Amino acid sequence: MxxxxxxxxxxxxxxxxxxxxxxxxxxxxxxxxxxxxxxxxxxxxxxxxxxxxLNECEECGMWTDEKICSLCLDPKRADANVLCVVEQVSDLLAIEKSGQFKGRFLVLGGVLNPLLGIGPDQLRINKLLDIVGLHKTQVVVLALNPSIEGDATCAYIKHVLPNEISVERIGFGMPIGGSLEYLDPMTIGKALENRKSF
Amino acid sequence: MxxxxxxxxxxxxxxxxxxxxxxxxxxxxxxxxxxxxxxxxxxxxxxxxxxxxLNECEECGMWTDEKICSLCLDPKRADANVLCVVEQVSDLLAIEKSGQFKGRFLVLGGVLNPLLGIGPDQLRINKLLDIVGLHKTQVVVLALNPSIEGDATCAYIKHVLPNEISVERIGFGMPIGGSLEYLDPMTIGKALENRKSF
The missing domain is CATH 1.10.8.420 (RecR Domain 1)
Known part of the structure; x- marks a missing residue:
């Protein structure tokens, strides 16, 4: 060469x-x-x-030019008692694009990964607990990707949150526009498990 | 958004x-x-x-730190009378990686494209004529991609080169490791056209 x-x-x-x-x-x-x-x-x-x-919002970790981002300052959201936890800013943007979520966000900054040395202190877990206390959050929606690390992080967050908070994870199943023929067995399994009355 | x-x-x-x-x-x-x-x-x-x-070789247009690149200075190549014309440096690198070509190179810097305003003056066509004269090139191998612009550029180069120079174009056909089943009809047509005694 x-x-x-x-x-x-x-x-x-x-x-x-x-x-x-x-x-x-x-x-x-x-x-x-x-x-x-x-x-x-x-x-x-x-x-x-x-x-x-580039600056991160002191509250939620979103990219912003200010100290606190426009999402956190939005009065229609500010008092919402539903908090959606995402791994990174691009996940927040994807959810925001769907227009289907009107609560607050928290960007975790990653998922637990002992092999890469990422423990709770490397993530915004403490901030999560602060926000939950400060805003009287009633529901925490975990929108972390389905993976071993994502699953473990969800379990950890559920463990550290106060018991009275309802912790939910986003639904898994068949993607809209998908084709059963090409779907992996794990997703088909989840789709069958999560079936709903029609 | x-x-x-x-x-x-x-x-x-x-x-x-x-x-x-x-x-x-x-x-x-x-x-x-x-x-x-x-x-x-x-x-x-x-x-x-x-x-x-980043500097371009004054002779062939290859990326170099010097005035003239190591390929042009290589005595084993320098007197070779076969010149391979490519569109861009990455094409030269791909051919060089194959180890199957030992002549000189010329990087054209693009292909003719009237719609984008790329005429012969925007390409290294004059350099090509200089080199052909200087190094007494006998064979010019056109290694331009098969496209309308690539075909037109090949025709133009053939037209401007002296008649005594043999102008050849790289062979088109089935790629090694390819599968007939997935090959496009144009390539299959070319492969049939370019068949060789076995």
Missing amino acids: IDLPQVVKEAVSVLGKLPGVGEKSALRMVTAMTKWRLEDLQKFSKATGSLVN | IDLPQVVKEAVSVLGKLPGVGEKSALRMVTAMTKWRLEDLQKFSKATGSLVN
Whole structure:
């Protein structure tokens, strides 16, 4: 293999750290970027570097320009006693896009993962307990992804929350527009388990 | 939809300009990047911005740290009278990886595309003619992708090259490891057309 210039190697290496980008895609990106105008390349570099300045809402962990985000300040939500717990901001955005949830949010910042050294202290578990106390939350909806770590995190949160709070997990089943034929057995199992009177 | 902070919007916008990255993937990338350590984010920004300094070989257009790249300076290649014309550097790298070509290269920098305003002057066509004259090239192998623009560019190059030069195009047919069942009709047609005595 040809020895590529150092600038190319470094760009491939950093782009390859993005999710879903391997060495081949990174090289494709570099190829495209070499054709960009100078100002576009500078804009790219500046905009990505500026993510350092991104602020998290002190209440819920959502990205914001202020101390407290617009969701937390929204009076129609502020007094809602339903709190939805998500792993990361993009999950919050996905739920918000559905328009089906009108309560408050809490961004956990990850899920418990002992192998990666992520324990309760690395997550916003304490903040969750604060908020639940402060806003007299009655229902906590766990919207964590179904995985071993997600399941364990749900169990942990249920354990640390006061008993009088109703803890629920989002429903699992067949996705709308899905096809039974292509669905994995685990999901079909969940869909059968979660059937409802019709 | 929630109004995202300006830094996020800008980062999503610039990342979305990368090939194969849409708004959704860009948001996923931003989510991942917000979890990076400060120095990793700065490294990313710097390494991508440094692509401005990337130099092209004066002879063939390959990426290089020098004026002339190592491929052009390689004595085993330098006097080879076969010249392979590719659209972009990543195509050159792919061919080089196969280890099956030992001649010289020329990176065209694109293909003719009147709709995008890309004419012969935007490509390294003049360089191609210079090199062919300078190195007494006898065979030009056109390794441009099969597309309307690629085909037109091949026809144009054939037209402008001196008549005594043998102009060839890489073979089209079934890819190794492919399955006839899933092959598109155009490729099957080409594979039948290009059959060889066995």
